[in-house]
Structures are given as C-alpha cells and as structure tokens.
Amino acid sequence: MRHRIYTEKIMAEETELRYDPAAIETKWQQRWASDPALYAAEPADCGKPKYYVLEMLPYPSGQLHMGHVRNYAIGDALARHMWMRGYNVLHPMGWDAFGLPAENAALKNNMPPREWTLGNIAAMKKQMERLGLGYDWATEVTTCLPDYYRWNQWFFLRMYENGLVYRKKSKVNWCPECATVLANEQVVDGCCWRHESTKVEQRDLKQWFLRTTAYAEELLDGLDKLDGWPDKVCTMQRNWIGRSEGTDIDFFLEEINEGPGTSDQGSEVSRPSGEQEADRKRIRVFTTRVDTIFGATSVQLAPQHALVAEFTSANPELKAQVDELLNQQKKATEAGDLGAIEKHGVPTGRLAVNPYNGQRVPIWVANYILADYGTGAIMSVPAHDERDFEFATKYGLEIRRVIQPVEETEGAGSLPFLSEDGVLVNSGDCDGLSCAQAQRHLQRIAVRKGFGAAAVTFRLKDWGVSRQRYWGTPIPMVYCEFECQPGGIVPVPDEQLPVVLPPQVEITQQGGSPLSRVPEFLNTTCPLCRGPAKRETDTMDTFVDSSWYFYRYTDAKNADAPFDSEKAKYWFPIDQYIGGVEHAILHLIYSRFWTKVMRDLGLVENDEPARRLFTQGMVIKDGAKMSKSKGNVVSPDDMVARYGADATRMYALFAAPPDRDLDWQEDGVAGVSRFLGRVWRLMVKYAPVARSARETRSETQNGGAALKLLRKLHQTIAKITLDFEGRWHFNTCVAAIMELVNEIQAADAQLAAGEVPAPVVLELLRTLALLLAPLAPYLAAELWETLGEDGGVFHPGDKGPSPPPQRTQTPILRAPWPVSDPELAKEDELEIPVQINGKLVAVVRVAADADSKTIEAAALAAEKVQSRTAGKTVAKVIVVPGKTVNLVVK
Ligand SMILES: [Zn+2]
Numbered sequence: 085m086r087h088r089i090y091t092e093k094i095m096a097e098e099t100e101l102r103y104d105p106a107a108i109e110t111k112w113q114q115r116w117a118s119d120p121a122l123y124a125a126e127p128a129d130c131g132k133p134k135y136y137v138l139e140m141l142p143y144p145s146g147q148l149h150m151g152h153v154r155n156y157a158i159g160d161a162l163a164r165h166m167w168m169r170g171y172n173v174l175h176p177m178g179w180d181a182f183g184l185p186a187e188n189a190a191l192k193n194n195m196p197p198r199e200w201t202l203g204n205i206a207a208m209k210k211q212m213e214r215l216g217l218g219y220d221w222a223t224e225v226t227t228c229l230p231d232y233y234r235w236n237q238w239f240f241l242r243m244y245e246n247g248l249v250y251r252k253k254s255k256v257n258w259c260p261e262c263a264t265v266l267a268n269e270q271v272v273d274g275c276c277w278r279h280e281s282t283k284v285e286q287r288d289l290k291q292w293f294l295r296t297t298a299y300a301e302e303l304l305d306g307l308d309k310l311d312g313w314p315d316k317v318c319t320m321q322r323n324w325i326g327r328s329e330g331t332d333i334d335f336f337l338e339e340i341n342e343g344p345g346t347s348d349q350g351s352e353v354s355r356p357s358g359e360q361e362a363d364r365k366r367i368r369v370f371t372t373r374v375d376t377i378f379g380a381t382s383v384q385l386a387p388q389h390a391l392v393a394e395f396t397s398a399n400p401e402l403k404a405q406v407d408e409l410l411n412q413q414k415k416a417t418e419a420g421d422l423g424a425i426e427k428h429g430v431p432t433g434r435l436a437v438n439p440y441n442g443q444r445v446p447i448w449v450a451n452y453i454l455a456d457y458g459t460g461a462i463m464s465v466p467a468h469d470e471r472d473f474e475f476a477t478k479y480g481l482e483i484r485r486v487i488q489p490v491e492e493t494e495g496a497g498s499l500p501f502l503s504e505d506g507v508l509v510n511s512g513d514c515d516g517l518s519c520a521q522a523q524r525h526l527q528r529i530a531v532r533k534g535f536g537a538a539a540v541t542f543r544l545k546d547w548g549v550s551r552q553r554y555w556g557t558p559i560p561m562v563y564c565e566f567e568c569q570p571g572g573i574v575p576v577p578d579e580q581l582p583v584v585l586p587p588q589v590e591i592t593q594q595g596g597s598p599l600s601r602v603p604e605f606l607n608t609t610c611p612l613c614r615g616p617a618k619r620e621t622d623t624m625d626t627f628v629d630s631s632w633y634f635y636r637y638t639d640a641k642n643a644d645a646p647f648d649s650e651k652a653k654y655w656f657p658i659d660q661y662i663g664g665v666e667h668a669i670l671h672l673i674y675s676r677f678w679t680k681v682m683r684d685l686g687l688v689e690n691d692e693p694a695r696r697l698f699t700q701g702m703v704i705k706d707g708a709k710m711s712k713s714k715g716n717v718v719s720p721d722d723m724v725a726r727y728g729a730d731a732t733r734m735y736a737l738f739a740a741p742p743d744r745d746l747d748w749q750e751d752g753v754a755g756v757s758r759f760l761g762r763v764w765r766l767m768v769k770y771a772p773v774a775r776s777a778r779e780t781r782s783e784t785q786n787g788g789a790a791l792k793l794l795r796k797l798h799q800t801i802a803k804i805t806l807d808f809e810g811r812w813h814f815n816t817c818v819a820a821i822m823e824l825v826n827e828i829q830a831a832d833a834q835l836a837a838g839e840v841p842a843p844v845v846l847e848l849l850r851t852l853a854l855l856l857a858p859l860a861p862y863l864a865a866e867l868w869e870t871l872g873e874d875g876g877v878f879h880p881g882d883k884g885p886s887p888p889p890q891r892t893q894t895p896i897l898r899a900p901w902p903v904s905d906p907e908l909a910k911e912d913e914l915e916i917p918v919q920i921n922g923k924l925v926a927v928v929r930v931a932a933d934a935d936s937k938t939i940e941a942a943a944l945a946a947e948k949v950q951s952r953t954a955g956k957t958v959a960k961v962i963v964v965p966g967k968t969v970n971l972v973v974k
C-alpha cells in the first residue's frame with residue numbers, strides 16, 4: 085500500500101513535469117478559436133501604427149506541405165512580434181482556389197471541382213489552425229467564389245474601357261486526340277500528357293490579352309525604388325522586362341515570280357522606287373546594332389513568324405522541318421533552358437532585301453529566334469554577334485566584317501568582333517564613321533525613307549489571360565450575333581455581374597472549352613441590342629486572381645466594390661510580403677501591374693503593392709525537393725502529431741537561415757521538442773518563486789549570479805529584437821534562446837539556494853515566455869499563464885509605489901515586447917585574441933571598455949606572448965579595440 089502511494093506520487097510529479105504539447109496546444113487552440121478578436125485587425129482610427137504582414141496564399145491542394153509551414157511560420161512569427169510591439173496588425177489568409185488540378189481531380193474522382201476545392205480548403209484551414217497560425221479569418225478570401233471573382237470581371241471591364249484589354253490570335257497547345265487546348269504543364273516532352281504518343285500541335289486561337297506592356301517602362305523604373313525587395317528578384321524582373329534600345333528596320337520580302345532578273349541570290353540590285361517599296365511585304369527586324377547592318381548576311385525568322393506559315397503552306401517538306409524547330413524550341417522552353425538551346429535552322433529558299441543597299445540575303449527559320457521578342461525576326465550579322473557567328477559557322481553562311489577596331493589590340497582581328505568601339509568598313513558611305521555615329525546616321529535615313537525608326541523593345545509581353553478551362557473566372561464578354569458592335573464583341577454590363585460559373589459541368593478535358601458545352605451558359609442575349617448572343621467560354625488565367633487578392637483582405641465582405649479605397653489607403657503598401665522565390669516573375673510582376681492599373685483607375689494611391697518582400701528558401705529532404713515520386717515527403721500532420729506544432733514551427737525557423745534551403749531532419753525536430761520540454765520543466769520548477777515576487781515586492785540587491793543571468797537575458801532581447809527588425813536570422817534567434825536557457829539551467833544551484841532574487845527569476849521567466857511567443861506560441865501562452873501574468877508591465881528594478889494588483893488577463897500576444905537595457909546587456913569583460921605575425925597565440929581578458937593602451941599592455945603581458953617574443957623585437961603593435969591585437973615580431 086505504502087509502495088503504491090509512493091509510486092503514484094512519483095507518477096504525479098512526472099506527469100506534471102512531462103512536456104505534453106498535444107495537451108497544451110489543444111487547450112490553447114480551443115481558447116484562441118473562441119476569441120476571434122484576438123487576431124482581428126482593428127479599424128484605422130484605433131490610434132496604433134499599422135502593419136500589414138502577408139504570406140502568399142496557397143493553392144488548396146488538400147494538404148499543407150512543409151514549404152507552406154515554413155512560409156507561414158516566418159509570417160506568423162513576424163505578425164506576433166508586431167502585435168507585441170503595439171501595432172495594429174493585418175495578418176490574413178486566403179485560397180488561390182481556381183485552377184487545373186480541380187478539373188483533373190474531377191476527372192479522376194468524379195467529383196465537382198467546387199466540392200473538391202472547398203473540401204480541401206476546409207482540411208487545410210484545420211491544419212493551419214492546428215499549427216496555431218494567427219490569421220484574421222474574418223477577412224478570408226476564396227478566389228473561386230463569385231463574391232470574389234465578380235471583381236476579376238469588374239476589373240477586366242474597367243481595363244477593357246481603358247484600352248488595356250484586347251483580343252488577338254495567339255498560339256495554343258493543341259492535342260488532336262483530345263481535341264482540346266492543353267496547358268503548358270499538360271505537355272510532356274512535346275506530347276499530350278494523356279496521349280503519350282500524340283504530338284502536341286500549335287494552333288491559332290483568338291484570345292484575350294491584358295496590355296502589361298503599357299506599363300513596361302514603369303514596371304522597370306519602379307524596381308529602382310523597391311529597396312525592400314531582394315536584389316535577385318529585382319534582377320529577375322529587370323531581365324524579364326528586358327528593355328533594349330535599338331532600331332526597327334524593314335527588310336523587304338523578295339516576291340517570287342516578279343519577273344526576270346530578280347532571282348539571282350546575293351547580288352546587288354538597284355533600289356526599287358519608293359512607290360514599289362510601299363507595296364512590298366516587309367520583314368521588320370529589331371536590332372540594337374544597326375551600325376552593323378551592312379554585315380547582315382541573312383534574315384532569321386522565329387518558327388511562329390507569320391511569313392513562315394505562308395512559306396510552308398505550299399511546301400510540306402519545309403513545314404515538317406519548321407515543326408521540328410518549333411518542337412525543339414518548346415522543349416527548351418519547358419526545360420527553362422532556351423538560352424542554351426542547340427541552334428538549328430532551315431533555309432526557306434526565299435530572299436529578303438536590305439533596305440540600305442538593296443542586297444538580297446537568304447531568309448532562314450531558326451529555333452533560337454523567339455516569336456515574342458522584338459518582332460520575331462532578326463538580321464543575322466555573324467561577324468559581330470556571337471549567336472549569329474555560331475549559326476553562320478554551322479551552316480556555312482557568309483561572314484562579312486563591317487567594324488574594325490580603332491586600335492589594333494590583341495584579339496581584335498578575330499571574329500566575332502563584338503565591341504562598339506570601332507569604325508565602319510565595307511559599309512558604303514558610312515565607312516569611317518564610329519559605331520555610335522553610324523547608329524544615329526542610319527536611324528535618320530530609315531526614318532526619312534520610311535523603312536524604320538529608333539525603337540525600344542521589351543522582352544515583356546502582353547499577358548494572355550484566356551484559358552480554355554472550366555475552373556476559372558468567366559470572361560465577361562458576349563458575342564452578339566447581330567454584330568451590333570465591331571466584331572460582335574459586347575462587354576457584360578456591371579449590373580449583370582457576376583457572370584457565374586455554372587455549378588455542374590461535365591469535365592471531359594476533350595473537345596474545347598467545357599463552358600461551350602453548357603447551353604444555359606453559352607446562349608444569352610446581347611446586352612445592347614437584345615439580339616441572340618453567345619458568351620465567351622474561356623476563363624481567366626488564375627494569376628488574375630492572385631494579382632489583387634491582398635487588397636480584398638482589407639475589405640473582404642464588400643458587396644459594392646472590390647474594396648473601399650479608404651481602407652486600402654490605410655493598409656497599403658503591404659509592409660512585409662513573404663513567399664517563394666519561384667513567384668519572382670509572374671505573380672510579382674502581374675500584381676505590380678495590377679496595382680498601377682488600380683492607381684490609374686483612382687482606386688489606390690500606392691504605386692507598388694509591397695514595401696518589403698522576403699523570399700524564403702525551399703524545404704528539401706536528403707538534398708532533394710520533396711516529391712511523392714521520390715518518396716521523401718514529410719507530412720506536417722505527422723510532425724505535429726509526434727512533436728507538436730510549436731516544435732515543428734520552431735524547427736522550420738531554426739534549421740536554416742530563412743532565405744536558404746532547409747534540409748528537413750526529423751532528429752532536428754525531436755531536438756527542438758526536447759528543448760521546449762526543458763523550458764517547460766524550468767518553468768514548472770521556478771514559477772512558484774517567480775510568482776512570489778509579485779507578493780513581496782521588496783528591494784533586493786542583485787548579486788553576481790543574478791547579474792550574469794540578467795546580462796545574458798538582455799543580450800538575448802537585443803539580438804532577437806534586431807532580427808525581427810529586418811535581419812531575420814531566426815535560426816540564430818532560436819539558438820540565442822537556447823543559450824539563455826542553458827545559462828539559466830547552469831545556475832540551477834544558485835537558483836535553488838535562493839541566490840537569485842525572486843524578482844529576477846520572474847523577469848527571466850517572464851521574458852523567456854515573451855521571447856518565445858512569436859516562435860512557439862502555444863508553449864509561450866501556457867508559460868504566461870503558469871506565471872500568473874496579469875499583463876502589467878513590471879520591472880524588478882522599478883522604484884516607486886507598486887502598481888495595484890490586477891488580474892485582468894492580457895493574452896501574451898498583446899503583452900509589450902521586452903526592451904533590452906543596454907546597461908544590463910553590457911559585457912564587463914571581453915576576450916581579445918592576440919596574434920603574432922598573423923598567428924593566434926593567446927586570448928586575453930580585458931574590461932569591455934578598455935582603451936588601446938590597456939589592451940596592448942595586457943597582450944604583451946600574456947605568458948604565451950612573452951615566451952614567443954623573448955629575445956625578439958616587437959616591431960609593431962596593432963590594436964583594434966574590442967576586437968584583436970596583432971604583433972609584428974622580428
Ligand atoms: Zn490528348
């Protein structure tokens with residue numbers, strides 16, 4: 085009997101001391117869920133400074149992956165920190181809920197995309213809540229619901245009114261078996277994903293475009309002001325926008341069957357008269373080096389160039405060759421490796437005429453010429469361009485030098501000669517001009533004669549937003565059969581928005597746009613003439629949804645406008661945007677474009693959506709990206725079940741600097757969990773002492789042990805505060821907290837002996853909870869409660885009357901962030917390494933504020949220094965105060 089009581093007592097103690105994340109986290113999750121105001125943004129007149137922290141919204145695949153967890157752990161830590169700093173924080177979450185996977189799932193599981201998507205959202209929201217992420221769910225945005233996507237339609241119409249929307253023919257991937265358009269990700273090795281042996285064709289389809297190029301210059305210039313964005317993102321955007329200055333020049337197509345004497349290739353001919361020129365087909369090329377035009381020995385067309393279709397229409401052999409070039413280009417594009425494509429080309433047998441000298445040059449089609457850069461045609465100048473040189477050498481095309489170096493330097497005689505530091509030769513009356521002079525001169529001639537002009541070219545294209553898909557925003561346009569408007573195109577009036585996606589559509593992924601098979605959707609009446617009309621059956625690219633979702637968060641329930649401009653004005657720009665670097669280009673350019681359009685529509689005042697951007701690294705496993713096929717996926721649910729949400733989140737912050745890739749190690753998560761267990765036991769052990777400090781409030785003298793602990797504490801506060809202010813070394817923040825806990829544990833004897841006064845114990849534990857709050861919010865909340873916190877700010881050194889005891893519970897989230905006391909944080913002594921002739925020989929301890937003379941004396945007095953300098957001459961002593969001493973000894 086006695087034995088049993090004894091065992092129970094031990095077990096009771098062990099239970100009390102066992103860190104049980106599941107129990108702690110479930111308890112707090114329930115409490116937080118019952119208090120939606122906890123994470124709610126406050127109105128603009130709350131008197132606090134605002135802080136908008138945003139993580140990129142996920143696609144609702146049904147499962148969070150570790151990359152999400154890392155992204156959200158960073159954002160949530162920052163949001164919690166800012167709440168504790170007294171900010172009015174907007175920390176929202178939503179769902180990028182349209183897209184192809186829902187259709188694939190529908191096909192596979194025979195489940196409507198809407199049902200599948202909403203089910204996934206519910207599951208992922210549950211995961212987020214279990215992780216303890218502090219989102220304001222009252223502002224949740226779900227892009228596949230009509231209350232959101234109607235505003236996509238509204239914006240589309242506003243852009244249409246402002247000339248920013250147009251329709252043109254464009255290439256799409258077409259599977260002849262499916263008889264439908266394929267998304268790029270449905271094209272595998274040039275073949276259909278469902279028909280592995282069916283080659284995907286390129287078809288022309290009329291599609292809608294947003295005129296992103298209208299903002300090309302501003303999108304580029306704006307990057308210079310985005311100093312809170314990573315350089316690499318700005319560089320990627322600059323390259324994507326790809327501005328270059330040069331000249332547009334029209335070569336003329338040599339018509340066949342024109343009559344005798346016109347088919348002798350490569351010969352000089354007399355210039356056709358201007359009248360004739362106007363009638364001739366032009367091949368517009370863009371060049372940054374018009375000064376080299378007399379060295380042009382061929383014209384190269386992109387395989388998609390309009391003229392190529394003309395050339396191949398009566399020439400099946402050529403068509404087959406061109407299709408092969410297209411294929412190579414597509415494969416290289418898909419592999420993201422277009423720059424390194426092996427250059428292939430085919431001669432068309434046709435000739436182009438150089439407008440400056442009338443010379444005929446062969447027209448080729450080449451796989452490395454891009455349809456959407458410049459004009460999709462180039463003049464090839466092998467002597468002065470690397471790529472052209474490579475191509476001409478491979479195919480035996482003429483290489484004609486037209487630029488000579490000003491000075492004969494080494495290598496200047498070899499080709500290709502790329503420098504613009506030269507003079508023209510073999511260039512008719514331009515001979516002797518410098519490259520720069522020739523460029524200006526030749527541009528003037530082109531303008532005067534009407535075959536060209538100075539031009540700026542952007543690599544950036546207009547944004548093709550048409551998708552032949554079901555699960556997206558319907559494009560709000562109808563085609564009037566009476567053609568009461570040009571082309572029959574009539575925009576849907578605002579009062580008829582939203583154009584609602586029909587809920588039940590048979591998804592076959594065959595036979596074109598699914599919406600075209602829904603008569604109730606397709607057939608409508610013209611809003612203008614009431615005649616019969618058909619709806620546009622394409623839906624919008626899902627990048628439209630993510631281009632402005634973060635504005636909707638500021639006013640998510642607004643039924644009359646996409647958002648209230650006053651609210652957007654208060655919250656924008658976003659103070660910190662966090663997401664993967666894979667979005668550096670499309671999403672982040674489109675959302676910058678959208679912001680500028682909204683500004684010009686008078687909806688917002690900011691030019692850019694986000695002041696600061698942070699791109700976190702990937703989460704990998706065993707050196708490789710996590711993927712189902714590799715079998716190396718780590719499930720967040722598993723980690724949370726085994727180690728708790730706090731350990732999982734904290735490990736995601738601890739295991740690597742946030743901008744680097746993180747190799748997930750389960751041992752590491754277990755280690756963080758053990759550490760949190762240590763914190764927990766420390767708290768259980770000393771919370772009674774800490775709580776007693778409130779009752780006594782007596783003046784105490786802090787002794788050595790207390791001062792040492794306080795120093796470490798205030799150094800830790802300083803470090804973590806600095807990191808939250810922008811350095812973001814959260815991994816070293818966690819390490820600093822671990823050191824602090826080690827130091828407290830190392831002082832166990834002094835603590836147990838009562839050598840550390842209770843107010844210091846309170847400050848230590850209280851601050852430890854506060855420092856942990858952004859990183860391990862569940863445990864921090866539990867510690868806070870264990871300490872019996874009443875929320876009052878309390879410093880053990882406080883003089884004056886004690887504040888009245890109050891027991892209004894302030895959640896730790898609203899408790900003020902601790903402030904480091906620089907006096908307490910100051911080191912008494914520093915360790916200074918002493919080097920002799922560059923080699924470390926000793927370390928001396930000096931007072932932290934010691935001057936150079938004192939440090940020098942200490943260094944010279946060190947035993948090891950004395951033994952090494954005995955009998956030698958100390959020629960020089962270099963002291964870097966607080967850092968090092970260097971002796972030069974001979
Ligand atoms: Zn197919």
Ligand SMILES: [Zn+2]
Pocket residue numbers: 564565566567568569574610611612613614615
């Ligand atoms: Zn009409």
